[in-house]
Amino acid sequence: MKTRWKLVVIAVVLGYSIWALLPSIRFYSMSDEQRAKLTNAERIKYIDSAIKLGLDLQGGAHLVMEVDDSNMNENAKKDAVDRAIKIFRNRIDQFGVAEPVIQKQGTKRIIIELPGLEDLERAERILGQTAKLEFRLVRQSDELSRTLNLLDKTLKGVTVKGTQVDSTGTGAAEAGTKPGETQTASTTPNKGTAAVDSLLPTLQTDTETNVPMPEASPDKPFTSHLLSYVEGGVVVDEREVPIVNALLNTEQAQRAIPSNSTFLWADRANPMEDNTMARVLYMVEKVPTLDGSSLVNAQTRNDPEDPSRLNVAFTLNRQGAIKFARFTGENIGRRIAIVLDDKVRSAPAVQSKIPNGEGRITGMKSDEEANDLSIVLRAGALPAKITTVELRSIGPTLGKDSIDAGRRATLVGFILVVVFMIIYYRLSGILASIALVFNMIIILAVMATLRATLTMPGIAGLVLTIGMSVDANVLIFERIREELAKGKTVRAAIQAGFDKAFATILDSHVTTLITAFVLWQFGTGPIKGFATTLSVGLIANMFTALTCTRVVYDIITSRRHVERLSI
Numbered sequence: 001m002k003t004r005w006k007l008v009v010i011a012v013v014l015g016y017s018i019w020a021l022l023p024s025i026r027f028y029s030m031s032d033e034q035r036a037k038l039t040n041a042e043r044i045k046y047i048d049s050a051i052k053l054g055l056d057l058q059g060g061a062h063l064v065m066e067v068d069d070s071n072m073n074e075n076a077k078k079d080a081v082d083r084a085i086k087i088f089r090n091r092i093d094q095f096g097v098a099e100p101v102i103q104k105q106g107t108k109r110i111i112i113e114l115p116g117l118e119d120l121e122r123a124e125r126i127l128g129q130t131a132k133l134e135f136r137l138v139r140q141s142d143e144l145s146r147t148l149n150l151l152d153k154t155l156k157g158v159t160v161k162g163t164q165v166d167s168t169g170t171g172a173a174e175a176g177t178k179p180g181e182t183q184t185a186s187t188t189p190n191k192g193t194a195a196v197d198s199l200l201p202t203l204q205t206d207t208e209t210n211v212p213m214p215e216a217s218p219d220k221p222f223t224s225h226l227l228s229y230v231e232g233g234v235v236v237d238e239r240e241v242p243i244v245n246a247l248l249n250t251e252q253a254q255r256a257i258p259s260n261s262t263f264l265w266a267d268r269a270n271p272m273e274d275n276t277m278a279r280v281l282y283m284v285e286k287v288p289t290l291d292g293s294s295l296v297n298a299q300t301r302n303d304p305e306d307p308s309r310l311n312v313a314f315t316l317n318r319q320g321a322i323k324f325a326r327f328t329g330e331n332i333g334r335r336i337a338i339v340l341d342d343k344v345r346s347a348p349a350v351q352s353k354i355p356n357g358e359g360r361i362t363g364m365k366s367d368e369e370a371n372d373l374s375i376v377l378r379a380g381a382l383p384a385k386i387t388t389v390e391l392r393s394i395g396p397t398l399g400k401d402s403i404d405a406g407r408r409a410t411l412v413g414f415i416l417v418v419v420f421m422i423i424y425y426r427l428s429g430i431l432a433s434i435a436l437v438f439n440m441i442i443i444l445a446v447m448a449t450l451r452a453t454l455t456m457p458g459i460a461g462l463v464l465t466i467g468m469s470v471d472a473n474v475l476i477f478e479r480i481r482e483e484l485a486k487g488k489t490v491r492a493a494i495q496a497g498f499d500k501a502f503a504t505i506l507d508s509h510v511t512t513l514i515t516a517f518v519l520w521q522f523g524t525g526p527i528k529g530f531a532t533t534l535s536v537g538l539i540a541n542m543f544t545a546l547t548c549t550r551v552v553y554d555i556i557t558s559r560r561h562v563e564r565l566s567i
Contacts, residue, residue, distance in 0.1 A: 003558070006551045013543070014438065017445035023049035024448055051448045053115065054455035054529060055101070055394070060115040061123050064390035067108050072384055083383045085110055091126055091375055109389065115453075120391055122372065128386050130341045131376040133292030133314075135327065136284040138232035138335035138347050139261055144283045148234070150256040151222040155247060158221055222247055227272075232335045232347055233282035238269045241279055262286045267343035268365075282344050284337045289327050294320025294357075298377035300370045303362065310370035312361040314377065321357025329353035340373075406459050413463055414440075417470050425477050427566030431552050432473040435544040439469050442540040443533065450532075457530035465537025468512070472545035475501040477567055490565045491557040498550055505545065509538045 027035075027046040038046070067084050069077045085102055088110065092100045101113035117123055139147075225244050227235040236244050247253055248263055257263070264284055269277040294316045301313040316324055328336070328350045337347045338361055346362050364370040418436065421429035443465065447454060480497030488496065513535060520531035556562060 003551060003554045006547060010548055010551065013442065017441045020049075020445040020448045021051075021441065024051045024444070026050075049448065051444060052451065052453040054453045054458070055113055055115040056456050057454065058116045059394055060113060061117040061120050062390070062392050062394050063112040063114075063123065063127065063388060064105070065110045065112065065127060066387050066389050067110070067383075068385040068387060069108065076383065080383045081108060081110060084386065087380050087382055088112060088127055090378075090380065113394075120393055122368070124388050124391055126372050126376060128388055129376050130382045130385060131292070131380065132341050133295060133377060134288035134339040135290040135324070136264075136288045136337045136339055137327075137331060138337050139283040139285070140334070141229075141231070143258070143261070144232070144234070147257060147261070147283060148223050151247075151253055152220045154252045154256040155221040155250070156219075158247070158250060158252060222253070227278055230280055231349075232284075232337075233266075233280045235272075235278045236281050238277040238279055241265070244281065260286050264337065264339060264342060264344050267340065267345050280344070282337055282347060284339070284344075288339070290316075290320060290323055292377070294323070295377060298374045300367070300374050301360070310364060310367045312364070312370055312374050312377065314359055314361065316357035316359075318357070321355070324357050324359070325353055325355045406456055410459055410463055410466075414466055417466055421470065421473070425473075425567055428477055428480075431549050432470070432477070435473065435548045436466065436469050438548060439465070439537070439540045439544045442543070443537050446536045446540070447533070450536075452532050452536075453529060454533070455529035457527065458533040461530045461533030461537060464534060465541065468509070468538060469541045469545065471508070472501075472505045472541055473549065475504055476545065476549070480565070480567055484565065484567075490562045493565070494550075494553045494557065498546065502546065505542070509542055513538050 023046055027050040065084075065088075067080050069080050072080060081104055085104065088102055089100070092102070092112075092114065100115070101111070103111050105111050112127065114123060222244075223234075225236065225240045225247070227237055229235070248257075261283055262285075264282050266280040266282065269279040272278050295314055296317045297315040299313055300310045303309045303311045332350050332352060335347045335349050337344045338359075339345065340361075348362070361373065364373070414436075418429075418433040421432050423429070425432065440462070443462065446452075452458075476497055479501045480493050483493035483496045484490070516531045516535040516538070520528050520535065523531060
């Protein structure tokens, strides 16, 4: 009965170990092309379940990020970096990178190392994005028209050279605006697009590129840089964006823009019919009606209109949902700009009141972009603007040749030990070799379960474990030989051999475990990897040497009378 229960325990341990290793076997047997085809959710699932490799074994990304706290008060500055580190960790956890290194450097910088990550641009985009989500009402056509007229009048005499603006003109006086005075947007009904269309310039063909460009006009210093009109905004040739930005930043333009409004660019340029790239400039309310502090979740969803593409569906908390419902109910037919980091992601028209606090962000170029946006929204907004100081890809620190040599050393050492055990101890050596394989499977399965990281020192721990496992079996086998030499029966010799070897095996393993614990407690990085692998290996050794091998001997001697033992 005792042997039967031991067999059950061994079967359960072996079954669980194989099950725990299946994700690792599947993931690391994939080619680079197959891994590239994995969705973000699939990659996270595999990485979360598979054995993780350290930076020294697989390389990865190295980033140095700096927190720009110039616009923060003294209280906010105190923990800005700590809050940024917390948000970075949340984003990386959802991004699916195993065992990242995130540490503070100085007072404003953060060092981030991401093992196994090759897409540096994507890493920078996810980590550097502030993720400040806002909902702003888009101004109507008549308000936009009046503002454009004021800008033309105010900016008369202002010249642009490249992106530098000479703002010594007298446009402000001509517009009837006194220095320091601002305009306020009118709330008169929308009069349509005709007023805006009449402001737009004629196009001239660029002689170098043969592409139509807005024709500059001294009477229309601002609108002559525009291409066309879209509801709530104007379209600007991508090449003209720096000039328009320079004009909007002048004192004259700031006085012409209503105090309760501002201009924001769309987040990306889009192709026009003539293959040129153009960007939309929206006129929106200056103070957002709702921001991302009310956001509780963001997930990718299939676009109802195009199921092959993903959108980002967001959910607001109760307070935010009430505010969003009132906001949408009061502005049916109007456009609401969904703004992320001061860029307009989309500006959908409100079809009806939205009472449940749910909405969608559309316009993603790819599923990857939708996944990345949902990650940064779920992880929360950074406390301040983040700039990338350093971004580089690093290869395995030990070099591919060294890693291959380490793997070969482990395999060769394993084979030599097995060959020695079989030659010297014959059938008992085969049993010890099977127990050794079982031991390695258990170690790797436990590491996968604990989400531990395998580093080069960890491989050294595996090699040491092989030696410790063999040492335990050698002690047992030599004790059995001694008992057989005294004339005891095979069954009695096995019983005495295991009993007498137990104290020595326990003593050696416990003292080594204490050493491993000290290394894990006070060591860092690779040292902890070595200690973890060694500790797991020692416990597995005790199980395989004292339980698994013993069960096989018990089964052999219990079913028939054995006069000789192959040892």
